[in-house]
Amino acid sequence: MIEKEEKREGHPYQNILPSSTYMHICFVSFPYYKYYFMAFTHATFLHLLIYNILSFADIHLHPLLQIYLSSSNAVRIRILPRAVAYLNNIGAEILNEQLPRLSISNLKQRINNGQGYILLSRIRVSRYKRPTEHIISTSAPNKIIWIMKNLNIGLIGSLSGEVNILVPMKLEGEAEVLAYGVNFQLESALERSETGRARVSIIFCRTTIQLMNIEIHNGGMTGIALNLFKQGISEQIRSLIETLICKKVTEFINDDFNEKLLQTQTKTSLADVIRINAFAAIGLPNTKELMETFRSYNVNISYSHLEYITLQQLVSRILIDFRLNEDPLCYKNTVEISNMGEISLIIGQNIKKTPFSAAPMFWPKKPLQNAMIHLLISDYIANALLYHAFSERLLQFVVDDQTISSLGPLLRTSCTTGICFADLIPQIAEQYPDSKVRLTFTPTRAPVVLFQAKQGVLMANINGLVFMYIVESNKISHQAAAFALDIVANIKLHVENNTLLGKTSVDSFQLKNKYGYINISDDELSDVALLSSEMLQRFINDFLRGGFPIPVPKVLRINITQLQILDRSVFISADFALDRKRVNNLALQAFTDVKYFPPSEHIQSN
CATH class of the missing domain: 3.15.20 (Bactericidal permeability-increasing protein; domain 2)
Structure with a gap:
C-alpha cells in the first residue's frame, strides 16, 4: 500500500483526476488512459456548453x-349583429326567470297634508308579465342600450305605518302595488378602466309607468279607509317606484355586475x-x-x-x-374588444x-359577415x-x-x-x-x-x-x-x-x-x-x-x-349556441350571490 501511495504521489495527473479515475488508469495502458482523459474533457466541455446555452x-x-x-x-374579438341578437334573446329569457325573484328594501312614503305615512317591508314580486319588447343594442363609440317595453309587475309587502283621517289609525295587513305598462330605458358605456379592466358606466336611465294601482289585503277597517285615498297614494308611489327601479339597476351594475366583470379580467x-x-x-x-x-x-x-x-x-x-389593452369599440350592434x-x-x-x-394584427379585408363572432389570435x-x-x-x-x-x-x-x-x-x-x-x-x-x-x-x-x-x-x-x-x-x-x-x-x-x-x-x-x-x-x-x-x-x-x-395571426369566423339549461343554472348561481335576488318564492306569472 505504501508503494502504491508513493507511485500515486509521483503521478503527473494526480491533482486533476479523482482518485477513482486515477486507480482505474493505473490498470490500463497509456493510450487508453489518454482516451479516457479526452472523453472526460469532451464531456465536461459539452455539459458547460449546454449550461451556457440554457442560461442565456x-x-x-x-x-x-x-x-x-x-x-x-x-387576442381580438368581434361580437357581430347576429350574436348581439342571439344574446339579447338569451338575456330576455334570463331576466324573465330572475326578475320575479327580485327583492326590494323597505319603502316608506308620507301621505300629503300630513295625514301620516305608509311603510312596506319584506317586499317581493307577486305578479309578473314579461315585456312585449326587449332590446339590447350597441352604437358608436361605446354605447350599450337596453330597452324594455310594456312590462307588468306586482309587488307585495307587509303594511305598517299610521294614517290620520279623522282619528289616528295604525296600519296592518299587506299592501300590493300593481304596475302596468312599465317602460324602461338604460344607456351605458363600455369602458376600459385605468387598470385595463372593462367596466360598464351608466349614462342615462329612465322608467315610466302607465298605470299604478294599490290594493290593501287583510287591513281591517283601516285598510278600508285607506282604500278611499289609494288614488292619491298611487300617484305618489308611482313616482317613487320609477325612481327606485333606475336606482336599483344602477346599484346592481356598479356594485355587482362590474365586480363580477372585474374578477374575470386579472x-x-x-x-x-x-x-x-x-x-x-x-x-x-x-x-x-x-x-x-x-x-x-x-x-x-x-x-x-x-x-x-x-x-x-x-x-x-x-x-x-386578461386585461384590455385598448378601449372597447361599439358600432351598430357590433362590439370589438382587444385583449392583452x-x-x-x-x-x-x-x-x-x-x-x-x-x-x-389586422382584420382580413373581406371576412364572412354573416357569422356571429370573429377572432384574431396572435402566434x-x-x-x-x-x-x-x-x-x-x-x-x-x-x-x-x-x-x-x-x-x-x-x-x-x-x-x-x-x-x-x-x-x-x-x-x-x-x-x-x-x-x-x-x-x-x-x-x-x-x-x-x-x-x-x-x-x-x-x-x-x-x-x-x-x-x-x-x-x-x-x-x-x-x-x-x-x-x-x-x-x-x-x-x-x-x-x-x-x-x-x-x-x-x-x-x-x-x-x-x-x-x-x-x-x-x-x-x-x-x-x-x-x-x-x-x-x-x-x-x-x-x-x-x-x-x-x-x-x-x-x-x-x-x-x-x-x-x-x-x-403573425390566425383569423377565425364562427357561429355559436349556448346550452340553455346550463346557462340558466349559471345565471341562477350568479344571481344567488346578489343581495337583490334571494331564494325564489311562489309568484303568479304569465
Whole structure:
C-alpha cells in the first residue's frame, strides 16, 4: 500500500483526476488512459456548453420575436349583429326567470297634508308579465342600450305605518302595488378602466309607468279607509317606484355586475383556465393525467439549481393577463374588444415576463359577415408558451425503444432483417455490435411557430443538439456523438366539424456533426437526416389526419365557419349556441350571490 501511495504521489495527473479515475488508469495502458482523459474533457466541455446555452436563452430568440413599439394584443374579438341578437334573446329569457325573484328594501312614503305615512317591508314580486319588447343594442363609440317595453309587475309587502283621517289609525295587513305598462330605458358605456379592466358606466336611465294601482289585503277597517285615498297614494308611489327601479339597476351594475366583470379580467394561471377538464369533456385523457405524461428529461446533466418540473407544475406557474389593452369599440350592434393576453411565469416571489410581444394584427379585408363572432389570435401565445417551457428545460426529450416502441428495430446497431442504424452508419456496428441507440434532444433556443399569410401555413423552426448514446447489453451507455439540429416545417391547417386537421411538410432537416468518437461522413449524416425527416413528417401527418377535436366549454356549442392564416395571426369566423339549461343554472348561481335576488318564492306569472 505504501508503494502504491508513493507511485500515486509521483503521478503527473494526480491533482486533476479523482482518485477513482486515477486507480482505474493505473490498470490500463497509456493510450487508453489518454482516451479516457479526452472523453472526460469532451464531456465536461459539452455539459458547460449546454449550461451556457440554457442560461442565456433570452438572447437566443428567433429574430422575428421582438418587442413591438405599438400596443400589442394577443387576442381580438368581434361580437357581430347576429350574436348581439342571439344574446339579447338569451338575456330576455334570463331576466324573465330572475326578475320575479327580485327583492326590494323597505319603502316608506308620507301621505300629503300630513295625514301620516305608509311603510312596506319584506317586499317581493307577486305578479309578473314579461315585456312585449326587449332590446339590447350597441352604437358608436361605446354605447350599450337596453330597452324594455310594456312590462307588468306586482309587488307585495307587509303594511305598517299610521294614517290620520279623522282619528289616528295604525296600519296592518299587506299592501300590493300593481304596475302596468312599465317602460324602461338604460344607456351605458363600455369602458376600459385605468387598470385595463372593462367596466360598464351608466349614462342615462329612465322608467315610466302607465298605470299604478294599490290594493290593501287583510287591513281591517283601516285598510278600508285607506282604500278611499289609494288614488292619491298611487300617484305618489308611482313616482317613487320609477325612481327606485333606475336606482336599483344602477346599484346592481356598479356594485355587482362590474365586480363580477372585474374578477374575470386579472392575471390568471393557465391551470385555472384549463382546470375545467376540457380534454375529458371531449373524451380525451384527463388534463392532469395528460400533462403528467410529459416530464422534463435532464440529459444526464446534474446541476444543483435545476428543479425536476412537470408540465403540470409549469402550467400552474404561467399567468395569462386578461386585461384590455385598448378601449372597447361599439358600432351598430357590433362590439370589438382587444385583449392583452400577455403571458408571464412565476419564479419564486418574482414574475418573469416574456421577452417579446405580439406583432400587430389586422382584420382580413373581406371576412364572412354573416357569422356571429370573429377572432384574431396572435402566434405570440404559442411562442410565449414554448419560450417558457424552453426556459424551464421542459422541451428536452429522449427517443429510444422505451419512449417510442415502434422505433425499437431501427434503434439498433446490428440487424439481420429490416433497416437499423448499422445500415446508415456501419461504424456503429463495428465498434458497438448488438447494442441499442438512444437519442437525446435538447433545444438551443426556444422553438418558434410563425403564421404566414403568403402560403397560408404555420412555419415551425426548431434548433437544438442531438446526443447519440450507445446502450450495451449490460445497460452501460456511451456517448458516441453529438449533432446540431435545425428543422424547418410548414403545417397547413383546416377545420371540419370542429376538428382541427392538417398536413405537414418538413422543408429542411439539417444535421451537423459537432463531435464524437465515431467518424460519420457527410453522406451518412445526410442519409440519417433524410430518414429522420420522412419519419417525422409521417408521424405528424398521421396525427393530423386523425384530427384533434377543439375543446370548448360544455356550456357552448361552436361551429367554425372559416379559418384563415394571416401574417403573425390566425383569423377565425364562427357561429355559436349556448346550452340553455346550463346557462340558466349559471345565471341562477350568479344571481344567488346578489343581495337583490334571494331564494325564489311562489309568484303568479304569465
